[in-house]
Amino acid sequence: MEKRWVPVPECSEDQVGKLALELGIDQTLSRILVQRGICSFDAARDFFRPQISHLHDPFLMKDMDIAVARIRRAIASGERIMVFGDYDVDGTTAVTVVYSFLAGLAEHLEYYIPDRYAEGYGVSYKGIDCAEAHGASLIIALDCGIKSVAEVAYARQKGIDFIVCDHHLPGPALPDAVAILDPKRNDCSYPFEELCGCGIGFKLTQALCKSLGLDETLPLRYLDLVMVAIAADIVPVVGENRVLAYHGLKKLNENPSRGLYALMEVAGKTGGYTLTDVVFSIGPRINAAGRMDHASHAVEMLLSAENVAAQAQSLLINDKNAARKMFDQDITREALAQIEADELMLKQKTTVVYSESWHKGVIGIVASRLTEKYYRPTIVLTAANGHVAGSARSVAGFDLYEALQGCAHLLDQFGGHRFAAGLTMRRENVEAFRQKFEEVVAASINEDLLTPVIPIDATLGLAQITGKFARILAQMGPFGPHNMAPVFVSVNVMAAFEPAVVGGNHLRLAVKQENSAIFEAIAFGQADMLPALRTGMPFSICYTIEENTWRDKKRLQLNIKAIRPQNG
Structure with a gap:
């Protein structure tokens, strides 16, 4: 399918030049920063070096003080608390974070994940009945609950209080919960609205730490889980999410939790993860537990304190993901046939x-x-x-x-x-x-x-892609919504060698411009462009620049998003 190459809106060249001088960087890189609203030395410093201290005070969130007070009362009086979460990545990681944190404080604690098929999305009556049967008097709902008006009222009738921790848009009426933590509430003035459900849970643990006089670094042990939720839930990677994702990736690659490390092992990669890797490798495996069986398997893995238990659960989940892939392929094939007919x-x-x-x-x-x-x-x-x-x-x-x-x-x-x-x-x-x-x-x-659009950040000569350029570019990550990897256009490009089709539908090639080095490139799903490249005529490419690791060797690679013959 033909795609439109659309330049991002222009910005002030005076600001671009000034920032380039202040930072000592290429004007193209400076322009990308300015286009993304980073226009000063201080803003650039905060962008390139996100600090945990940049996170907002959790008590700025509406009802956070009420939620903390209710949880403290439950802990002090020995009430049974149920941590309830959705069955996707965001929900299961949120349950893991809050349950793990409370496990060291609450004497009576359990978690509950609804069955995707028997109960459906959100707070379920079955879950509330389970809480009643087990004697729970407080339910903390994570990544769901903001529209569960009837369900929360049902729990009230049974003497069960609710604390809702959600990030979805509220409906016309809010549930009658003790506290509702949701930055998207109209009456909530929290400075950042785009936290995921696990992010809300993380803020709750921060608030509890402050209130209880605990070491305020304790919640940082969960940053890799929060990052996985940010990646999988496709929330904007700006503001607090960027800080959490940045430090969460660092933890995942240096000191991951046992459960996540076990999952990385079965995925065949135990380091060097980017947010994109998480989206396509870790996220689908965690989701597969709830898609193909029950999401409690994912929570069991993420909560595992022993390597053997974590490995056993990760192998089970990996098998579920393999089954998910088979269903995915078969149903996609049937759906395509239905459309084409x-x-x-x-x-x-x-x-x-x-x-x-x-x-x-x-x-x-x-x-x-x-x-x-x-x-x-x-x-x-x-x-x-x-x-x-x-x-x-x-x-x-x-x-x-x-x-x-x-x-x-x-x-x-x-x-x-x-x-x-x-x-x-x-x-x-x-x-x-x-x-x-x-x-x-x-x-x-x-x-x-x-018609799909490819936003183009800048036109670039291949000779501009130096080691320094690539290093600074990489520091603009982690990349995700609202901070996507910059896309460049280069014109009058030639194939340095004969392109080859790999993996059935992808092109592997090497490209060069006059006076430039030769760059390896991959063009996913673009094998149909092979005849146009064999003519020996120049062409244009739009691409991102990434680091490819093969047999422990790292090299720059162009990830080509689209190719146009020069006369096209």
């Missing part, structure tokens, strides 16, 4: 596919793959617990959640945000929903949004 669907602005036999645990992954291929708002539906469940994905710039609101009369429930959502409906509504979703999206989406 439907002339009308091929011409539409949306994709909605349905099969009763698809595994609910992987439909979100399949939706992402279909969106990547056809680049339009996509929903994958399957049968689940007597109704139809769906996972939705959007394209950049289009508000998926708003589109679903336009179809709300056909849905039993839905939730999510601009780019991803989950939904349920009755079977008899599937066809009507398919038509209504297409109608709503077609009436509101800008045609340009249906």
Whole structure:
């Protein structure tokens, strides 16, 4: 699919020149910093050297003082506390952080992860009943609960208090909880709104440390878990998230928790992780526990105090991930065949596919793959617990959640945000929903949004890529949403050697410009460009610069996002 190469907005050249002089760096690097709002020496220092001291006081969060007081009362009176969390990476890591911290303080403590299929997302009645049966009088809900108005009221009737720690958008009414920690509350003035659920849990442990007079560095032992949640939940890697991700990556690569190290071992890589590595290697494995079986396996692994136990759980989870991959591939193949066989669907602005036999645990992954291929708002539906469940994905710039609101009369429930959502409906509504979703999206989406965009940070000569340039560029990481790896364009590039197709659909090549060194490059999914490169004619590339390690040797590599023949 052809992609639009769109330069990021221009910035003040005076600021660029001034910052380049102050920092002693290349003007191109200075321009990238200014484009990202880093315009002074002090701002650049904080950006390149994120400090734990840059984190905000947790008591700035609405209800944090109430939450801490309630937990302290529960600890002092020997109440049983249940730590409740969602079944994805963010939820399971959040449970691990808060449970581990409280384990040294509370005499009666347990955790609960709902079954993805039997209970669904969020606070469940079954979980509350379990808390009652075990004598718990306080539930701390992590990465869920902000919309659980009925469930929290149900717990109240049973004499069970709730503390909600969530990062999702609230609904029209807040649950009647003792405390609600959510920076997205309209009445919360916390300085950073984009924490993940595990990040909220981490702030709670910080607040408890301060209140109890404990060593305030104690929560730092959980930074690798918080970082994994930040990476997997695709939250903006700016502000507090950047500080947490930076130090969390450092901990993962130098001194990871036993559970995460065991998972790294089965993944075949025990060091040198980037946030991207976490997204594609660690995150899917943790998620596979809840997708294919029960997410409690992930928590058991992450809580493991012994290497043998951690290794056993990591092997189990790795097997679940292998099974997940098989389901993912099979369902994606079936969904593609369904689309290709439907002339009308091929011409539409949306994709909605349905099969009763698809595994609910992987439909979100399949939706992402279909969106990547056809680049339009996509929903994958399957049968689940007597109704139809769906996972939705959007394209950049289009508000998926708003589109679903336009179809709300056909849905039993839905939730999510601009780019991803989950939904349920009755079977008899599937066809009507398919038509209504297409109608709503077609009436509101800008045609340009249906073509993927590659934001271009700068035009670069290959000769500018020196060791110093690459080192400074790497220090702009960790990269993620709102701080993506800079993308460069180089024109009049030549293939230094014959390009080769590798892995079935990827191109491995070496490129050069006049007076430049030769750079190794990889172009994933672009084997179809091979004939154009064999002509010997120059071409343009857009790419990121990364460090590739092969057999313990490190070298710079260009990760090519798109190729254009020079006359194209």
